Amino acid sequence: MTPAITLEELLTWNKEASNFWKAHLDANPELLKLPCGISGAVSVQEFVGHVWGVELRWAQRIAGLPVLTKEDVPTGPLDALFGLHLKAVEIFQALLDDTARNWNETMKLDLPWPPDAPAYSRRKIAAHALFHSQRHWAQLATLVRAGGSPSGFKGDVLFSLALE
Numbered sequence: 001m002t003p004a005i006t007l008e009e010l011l012t013w014n015k016e017a018s019n020f021w022k023a024h025l026d027a028n029p030e031l032l033k034l035p036c037g038i039s040g041a042v043s044v045q046e047f048v049g050h051v052w053g054v055e056l057r058w059a060q061r062i063a064g065l066p067v068l069t070k071e072d073v074p075t076g077p078l079d080a081l082f083g084l085h086l087k088a089v090e091i092f093q094a095l096l097d098d099t100a101r102n103w104n105e106t107m108k109l110d111l112p113w114p115p116d117a118p119a120y121s122r123r124k125i126a127a128h129a130l131f132h133s134q135r136h137w138a139q140l141a142t143l144v145r146a147g148g149s150p151s152g153f154k155g156d157v158l159f160s161l162a163l164e
Helices: 007-027 029-033 044-063 078-097 122-146
Strands: none
Touching (some): 007 044, 007 078
16 A cells, blocks of 8 residues: 555545534534635635635636636525535546546646646646645634634544544
């Protein structure tokens, strides 16, 4: 066995974290109104939309599908935002199930940043997308704790069942 973390394991870790936050925010809807300021979001709800919207947009890019525009990302309710995550997981899973997929194939990103970016492998982009969410969930855990509402989020990969 190669001592590596697979994209399948990262996707499972991603789903665990998203499911945690969906349940926690359903149980504590007042947290959605907290001021945020991360990634330009005004509120936690807007921030969660950013996390799941970006996740879907990356999955669509890797799959070669039309990409949801930022303007078309719903602003709420939470169930609509979680639907973005579910759609992203569906796309990622289909990509991972495709044994003919060449994950080392490179693609040029049609993004304004960085302006002179090289082509990246689909594998690297997928890892980036899945870590993007994890990084933001850690920020959210800090934000709600500082706001007086600790979540108990244990998002570190060490605590994930994905890598048993």
